[in-house]
Amino acid sequence: MGNCCQVFKDYFCRPKNTNIRIKLPVVCFTWQIAMIILFGIFIRYNREADAHWLSTLAEENITSPLENDFYYRYPSFQDVHVMVFVGFGFLMTFLKRYSFGAVGFNFLIAAFGLQWALLMQGWFHSLDASTGKINIGIENLINADFCVAGCLIAYGAVLGKVSPVQLMVMTLFGITLYAVEEYIILNLLHAKDAGGSMVIHTFGGYYGLTISWVLYRPNLHQSKRLQGSVYHSDIFAMIGTLFLWMFWPSFNSAITGHGDAQLRAVINTYLSLAASVLTTVAITSLSQKTGKLDMVHIQNSTLAGGVAMGTAAEFMISPYGAVIVGSLCGVFSTMGYIFISPFLEKRLKIHDTCGVHNLHAMPGVIGGIVGAISAAAANEVDYGKQGLIRVFDFTGPYKNRSTSAQGGYQAAGMCVAILFGVVGGAIVGAILRLPIWGDPADENCYDDEIYWEVPDEDEEGQDSIPPILEYNNHMIHKQQEISESNFSVDQCGS
């Protein structure tokens, strides 16, 4: 594909225009109006959210409004919601001058994505055939957040290198692809994936990585000055890490079966996450000359245990199984940051800003494999006859499926997720290469100045700056002024 890429590159190589004054409002307005129209045509409240519900209690054998599923899903939903907006948003604030973009664009695409996800997932899963309407309730909101999470993972791979318009396009297609692969994996293959190791993390990771590969910038070193963190941006990122880490048990249990399955998913995820913290610390310390810890590893690899427990969370893999998986994933993920990320960048030309490969793609694949193996190994002794049926939902057309067959379908699901990520990412990446989306020049990557009104850092106003600092300020802002003109030449790999 190298040559083909070069042709593309030469063709589209021209000065970058990062003025998004027309593009971004047009995209936001058009899509929001489209949402209004589509919601008007398709979306209605489901039974439990409808004012008629109260009169139907008796017929449905419900004795009290307290049996509304709202009470048994909403706390988990809110935890997932915090992970999506604060968790993912703040995790990406680590860059010294891209925190606005991290938390702000995360907010934008998540808010768009969840509306589109309600529609896309609704058509596949909640369409009432008789009325042609999608009836939404609390589970739809959780699933929409899950769907959005897949796109936010992909954002991590291209963080700082794309425009908000590109992100909106990436999210539009990402949600669409997600809904299709989810339908294939969960409904057609009837694989289980409660916390989305395959559906969310593997798909999202490879989707983002492939896009990043297509959008590869050979001269990214021109914005090297902005690629690191500063002290306080690393603390902000820890807010993201911790809220993801703490609420991950809610994520993996949010849509599992009621009762023991939810509790088991919580226990497994909690233990797996705790184990990854220790092994992450061990490997990061081992990797430095004097045993110092690296914040990048602490911020990311400690979460690998949660990703890897996504598929198997509700299975009877037993507490020590969870601890083993978490321990291994902490090791693999940290080693990924040390060895695989540089390899991906140098050899495969994939630049992965947040290390999405090490935190989502690889642990997601591990999680899928763990899920396939533990499904294949499931038996009536561990689960009970009834338990086996309920955990794997061996009902209806799947009544006679064996657990080993289930293991096979789980593995097939993993392949579907990778396939959708890579092929989808390649297509969407090609679309995003069109020179119309307002992406930044290489020397302006990772810089909030391009898309945000950034406050003057000088804390005491213009009056009180002694000349020497003013000079310094001048030097600092010089480049910014250039970029404010919003036209600069991308040297396009030469």
Add this chain to the structure above:
Amino acid sequence: MGNCCQVFKDYFCRPKNTNIRIKLPVVCFTWQIAMIILFGIFIRYNREADAHWLSTLAEENITSPLENDFYYRYPSFQDVHVMVFVGFGFLMTFLKRYSFGAVGFNFLIAAFGLQWALLMQGWFHSLDASTGKINIGIENLINADFCVAGCLIAYGAVLGKVSPVQLMVMTLFGITLYAVEEYIILNLLHAKDAGGSMVIHTFGGYYGLTISWVLYRPNLHQSKRLQGSVYHSDIFAMIGTLFLWMFWPSFNSAITGHGDAQLRAVINTYLSLAASVLTTVAITSLSQKTGKLDMVHIQNSTLAGGVAMGTAAEFMISPYGAVIVGSLCGVFSTMGYIFISPFLEKRLKIHDTCGVHNLHAMPGVIGGIVGAISAAAANEVDYGKQGLIRVFDFTGPYKNRSTSAQGGYQAAGMCVAILFGVVGGAIVGAILRLPIWGDPADENCYDDEIYWEVPDEDEEGQDSIPPILEYNNHMIHKQQEISESNFSVDQCGS
């Protein structure tokens, strides 16, 4: 009122003394002791929080302690609690040198306010006539947090321009006024206002704006150097924004009826908020020369959808109705920051630090109108006969009220909220003009140095500063030293 104001101004014009060493402790101690006495006289546990409850289960047809309302309200309560303390507190940290005051005074007045609110609201709503006691339970805690939210909104309008003693006075009267208007609107008019578009946002907004108008400072430009944000203070503010945004569905559903009403309120609010994010981004980008985004808009206008859904959240306005309301409010609120705020300041002499008008007052009024219209349009087809009765509580003396009459009462409630905000704010503002509350001089507004021990910013201690930076430091702290003397001349509009 211009002349009358001038007389006041001249009369009270004198050097400012910001020493609050006696005032603040006296106010805090006196009021806390008053709380102890009043709590001793009036406040008791309600039935569900009393150790006797267990023995009464059988008589009340309760089969299990798990039916305690605690389990069905507490998760929402905690979300609201986070909004009040972290949400409002951090939203106001955006100023470069007033973050201590934002989060700290927010903490102080909320902690006082909720105690006073338990009493005030208790007298109106939870008084047991036979014993003369207020019996508190989980709903009282939620309502107290709601009541406090009204006062924190008002704080946003005067942020940085008042002393903590003034804030305590403002909160004392604010809670009192709130309890009365709430009683009139919810009980006498029997209007519905689940998330408080009218009761909380409209009242709180106009209360704060009117106080800010009475306390208008013509020479506020003297502290212009402190009126902006810095990079990291904007990120702190995003913590506030996101926690408000994420938990707003809990806010609007916290005290609605059990079952479908809570779930519907969540869905409506969630959708409305998502829609405002997109339209806010569109308008902010459109308003800048090169399409850059403005953090002030992102931090605030994205929340307008939640405010506007406050009254109608539990109504059957349907998902697309919520999306429409949210989309419009994002537009109006952002335009408010661009056009109305400068107008208010220049023409009406209302300086609104946090843009309370655009985030609370205006969207609150919109929310009230949406509520009135959708109440008037409610019918048995959409709600079901029983649903209509339960959503609008058409029982007892209101058994025969029509939905169109309900619409009228909703509109009347809106007028009451505005009236209480404006008249109450004018009176309290006049009280706050008394020169005894330790408010800052114009040149010391927005400066934490006045009321807080602020750490020396120099990161490495005094020893390692080269002369040039020491000089810089000297220049910076010069003004602070002046203010530390705590006597400075207010030039009083001349």
Add this chain to the structure above:
Amino acid sequence: MGNCCQVFKDYFCRPKNTNIRIKLPVVCFTWQIAMIILFGIFIRYNREADAHWLSTLAEENITSPLENDFYYRYPSFQDVHVMVFVGFGFLMTFLKRYSFGAVGFNFLIAAFGLQWALLMQGWFHSLDASTGKINIGIENLINADFCVAGCLIAYGAVLGKVSPVQLMVMTLFGITLYAVEEYIILNLLHAKDAGGSMVIHTFGGYYGLTISWVLYRPNLHQSKRLQGSVYHSDIFAMIGTLFLWMFWPSFNSAITGHGDAQLRAVINTYLSLAASVLTTVAITSLSQKTGKLDMVHIQNSTLAGGVAMGTAAEFMISPYGAVIVGSLCGVFSTMGYIFISPFLEKRLKIHDTCGVHNLHAMPGVIGGIVGAISAAAANEVDYGKQGLIRVFDFTGPYKNRSTSAQGGYQAAGMCVAILFGVVGGAIVGAILRLPIWGDPADENCYDDEIYWEVPDEDEEGQDSIPPILEYNNHMIHKQQEISESNFSVDQCGS
């Protein structure tokens, strides 16, 4: 003990080696592998988390999977989880250059501690005698978090003065001691301690203070330059404060009896906390020349009301009782920071970085006393006959215990907690004095540079620094370079 200490000091006095490249990975790996083995031998899911649960519903008179205790404990668990990781972690970020260590090491030891706590507490409380297995469910997760909280409190006393390896050792022994004292207090003495005033706060506080005393550094002034906060580190710390403050009602109610006891614990804690805020503000303002507020007090003493309500939270101490306790504790805790901390440091040679004595140890003791008194004063009028039995669990062998006897046992429990803290702390402190743990030299305390890869603070890369700032930078980093060699001479008290 002075002489004895001196002998120790001279013996172990040698250059400090803070290279932890072998030690830390070895400790982390060894302990994590030990966890895997012990989990494999001992830990299983409990009944409610097991896939067999579904088939046993009928026999156990459970009508629906929604009766799983998961739904009634999990929201509280998540709040406690946030307190442990974000609350404690961020509360300690206030130091200008130790925020990585605060939030990062907090993360590490909590993640290790909770695994070890599941085992230790499991052996004492959840061991199934017939199978020899520990069956874990949602309550075990909450209790593990509680156990970890005790160790994190102890961390506060030695913050910045120890290596991560020492912290791991401290946590290993801390969890072990906790499990034993908890067993003695709750099971043998049958004392009540829902929120752990005694078991968590008193024990944890004295454990940390005693360790800090044994590890006393007479030349700590050599790192004086790093002992303060900077503006934004104080705001980060407020994140910790607020999440602790908001979720403390969940902490104190997380494992109380279902129904009224949980709600009562919430109300009492909420009121007590609100009251401490006002009295803390009053005392801090009173203590400064011009009435300014001190962030240290606001960050910490506002929480004293929650600590002090730990034992009595579920008792019928009535709302005004809670307000009184909170008001007093705010006063005592703030005065502790002003008067007792300097005394402890100068006279008793106990250096207490976070003021653990004022926030945990002293309010913990007050809480224990309040608990003992209110237990002794409990009677059938206030509680009802059945209520008294259920609140104090006067069943089985304790059927005939009187409330006054209960008061005595509560007081005895307090003594056990102090004893375990002091004696345990002395022994563990002695172990930590061994010169093998990689602790920092006096001049490198409170410095993240020793154990973390800290990003270069210069925001625009090396190219754009004018000479004068480069010089400044040079001065700043000089000391860091010395420490990077990781061998420096500890002058050992001379």
